[in-house]
Amino acid sequence: MSEYEVRLFQEDAAIVAIGEGLLARTLPRDAWTHEAHLAACTWIVRDRPDIAPEDDMAAIISTYNVAVGGVNDDSQGYHETITQIYIAAVKAHLSEIKSDTPLWQxxxxxxxxxxxxxxxxxxxxxxxxxxxxxxxxNFIEPDLLELEYI
Incomplete structure (x- = not known):
């Protein structure tokens, strides 16, 4: 496993700002970190019932990438399989914690x-x-371990 310093959140508002910035395509490109991806996904899964993450994230992230000067091609930008893995991980995580837990926690x-x-x-x-x-x-099935173990 790689070692990176995890950047944690101190308040719900910071996460909501990331999610809203993603949807509005106004989030600065350098703010679209690993932590921001998971924060936005958690907010969308938990607090945005109008969005179906498995179906809608491809368009959300792809259009965001283009809006901030990125591209979505065969080597960079949106990655369907990774996105679907983390959506499943977020959903599994949320199913195991109390529903009244603050978003940042x-x-x-x-x-x-x-x-x-x-x-x-x-x-x-x-x-x-x-x-x-x-x-x-496209989403492809894993070759090492079944995703049911997320």
Missing amino acids: SVNTLLLSERGGRDLPLKFYSKERLFSVAARR
């Missing part, structure tokens, strides 16, 4: 857990499979 607990780790997808996929064009473009 829910996100921080996730970020400090195995489910919130940067290397979570590599528990289920070989590097070759995970970083393939097929996995970037």
Whole structure:
């Protein structure tokens, strides 16, 4: 596993600002970190019933990427398989904590857990499979461990 300093949140408002910035495509590109991805996903899953993450995140993230000067191609930008893994991880995490837990605490607990780790997808996929064009473009099944173990 890679070692990165996890940036934690101190309040719900910071997470909501990330989520709203993502949806409005106004979040600064350098603010779109691993932690921001998981914070926005947690907020969307928990607090935005109007959004179906498994179906809607591709368009949300892809249009955001383009709006901030990025691209979505065979080697960079939106990655469908990784996104679906983390949506499943967020949902599993939220199912195990009290529903009245403050958003920032829910996100921080996730970020400090195995489910919130940067290397979570590599528990289920070989590097070759995970970083393939097929996995970037469409969800593909894992080759190392079934996703039911998220």
